[in-house]
Amino acid sequence: MANTEINKISFVDLAAQYQTIKTEVDAAIASVIQNTAFILGPEVRKFEEEFAQFCETKYAVGVDSGTSAIELIMRALEIGPGDEVIIPANTFIATALGVSFTGAKPVFVEPDAETYNIDVTRIEAAITPRTKAIMPVHLYGQTADMDPILDIAKKHGLFVVEDACQAHGARYKGKRAGSMGIASAFSFYPGKNLGAYGDGGGITTNDEKILAKLHRLRDYGQSEKYHHDELGYNRRLDSMQAAILRVKLRYIDSWNQARRDHADYYSKLLSGTKYVTPIVPAYAEPIWHLYVIQTEQRDMLMKFLSGMGIYTGIHYPIPIHLQGAYKDLGYKTGDFPLTETQSQKIVSLPMFAELSDEMVKYVVDGLLKFTGS
Numbered sequence: 001m002a003n004t005e006i007n008k009i010s011f012v013d014l015a016a017q018y019q020t021i022k023t024e025v026d027a028a029i030a031s032v033i034q035n036t037a038f039i040l041g042p043e044v045r046k047f048e049e050e051f052a053q054f055c056e057t058k059y060a061v062g063v064d065s066g067t068s069a070i071e072l073i074m075r076a077l078e079i080g081p082g083d084e085v086i087i088p089a090n091t092f093i094a095t096a097l098g099v100s101f102t103g104a105k106p107v108f109v110e111p112d113a114e115t116y117n118i119d120v121t122r123i124e125a126a127i128t129p130r131t132k133a134i135m136p137v138h139l140y141g142q143t144a145d146m147d148p149i150l151d152i153a154k155k156h157g158l159f160v161v162e163d164a165c166q167a168h169g170a171r172y173k174g175k176r177a178g179s180m181g182i183a184s185a186f187s188f189y190p191g192k193n194l195g196a197y198g199d200g201g202g203i204t205t206n207d208e209k210i211l212a213k214l215h216r217l218r219d220y221g222q223s224e225k226y227h228h229d230e231l232g233y234n235r236r237l238d239s240m241q242a243a244i245l246r247v248k249l250r251y252i253d254s255w256n257q258a259r260r261d262h263a264d265y266y267s268k269l270l271s272g273t274k275y276v277t278p279i280v281p282a283y284a285e286p287i288w289h290l291y292v293i294q295t296e297q298r299d300m301l302m303k304f305l306s307g308m309g310i311y312t313g314i315h316y317p318i319p320i321h322l323q324g325a326y327k328d329l330g331y332k333t334g335d336f337p338l339t340e341t342q343s344q345k346i347v348s349l350p351m352f353a354e355l356s357d358e359m360v361k362y363v364v365d366g367l368l369k370f371t372g373s
């Protein structure tokens with residue numbers, strides 16, 4: 001396909017992916033309706049087994065969103081009012097919300113300038129007597145530097161919880177994202193690498209007590225039907241979504257590989273240009289949820305690209321500490337300078353498995369045209 005034939009590249013294209021798995025997905029949905037096991041039941045149980053296997057953990061629990069996954073992990077760890085949880089300042093707001101909903105306080109730490117993940121050298125300074133957990137986020141699909149984080153946590157007696165909502169299948173020194181903390185949160189929001197056709201989330205853990213607690217918390221606090229041991233929620237993963245996710249789980253490794261190929265091609269074509277491209281440390285095997293570059297003229301660039309039919313995104317334009325929702329924490333502009341500058345320069349390029357080399361080339365042509373090179 002010649003470049004001239006391309007006139008629109010979406011940021012993600014879920015319809016293109018559906019076309020490749022339509023027969024299987026349609027059959028899976030029809031089967032759930034036929035069997036009328038809409039809540040929990042075999043599809044959720046099988047998905048949990050398969051997802052745990054994929055993450056190389058003992059257990060997985062299906063819940064209704066990634067935000068719920070984070071909150072329920074916090075509750076299972078008995079984190080609540082008066083407690084603090086350390087998170088990166090430059091994450092999606094849901095990381096912080098999952099902490100706040102328990103009454104605990106999110107404490108922000110700047111990212112590393114190159115990897116965008118939590119700066120492990122700044123974590124200890126954020127620890128107080130109230131700190132209960134450190135929750136690194138594997139941002140953009142690349143794992144945080146887990147070994148130093150696990151060491152710091154051990155030294156101070158803290159839990160490590162992974163926010164793996166963008167990192168289904170990523171690896172750190174060979175280990176899967178979601179297999180290193182006491183428990184880990186995943187999102188199956190449609191645009192995530194493993195996305196449902198609606199909301200969904202998951203928790204992985206190797207800990208049986210946490211598993212049992214999560215089973216109660218997501219299901220009205222019951223350990224058996226109509227026996228309610230504690231105040232629980234209704235936060236279950238839908239059987240329909242579980243059936244769809246089971247189909248998609250069979251393809252996730254190949255989709256992640258396709259994203260890796262696109263990322264390599266972007267990086268190759270952009271090397272030596274004015275754009276700051278992603279850096280992958282030796283410990284990381286990313287799954288490229290997002291391919292993020294930096295440029296000084298970000299907003300003008302995005303407008304220019306959209307004129308060529310190329311749609312980009314910003315993850316995220318306003319840091320959490322400057323959001324109205326968190327004004328009670330009393331932060332102001334300048335408190336997290338790196339997070340703030342990055343938020344003004346970052347732009348996420350189109351990234352999904354079904355991209356072609358020609359499409360990646362077209363995006364890069366647009367980027368180079370913009371800088372006049």
Ligand SMILES: *Cc1c(COP(=O)(O)O)cnc(C)c1O
Nearest residue numbers: 065066067092094095165187189
């Ligand atoms: C998507 C996401 C969440 C929240 O997941 P939902 O399923 O949308 O609730 C949490 N943390 C990160 C880093 C995310 O990207």
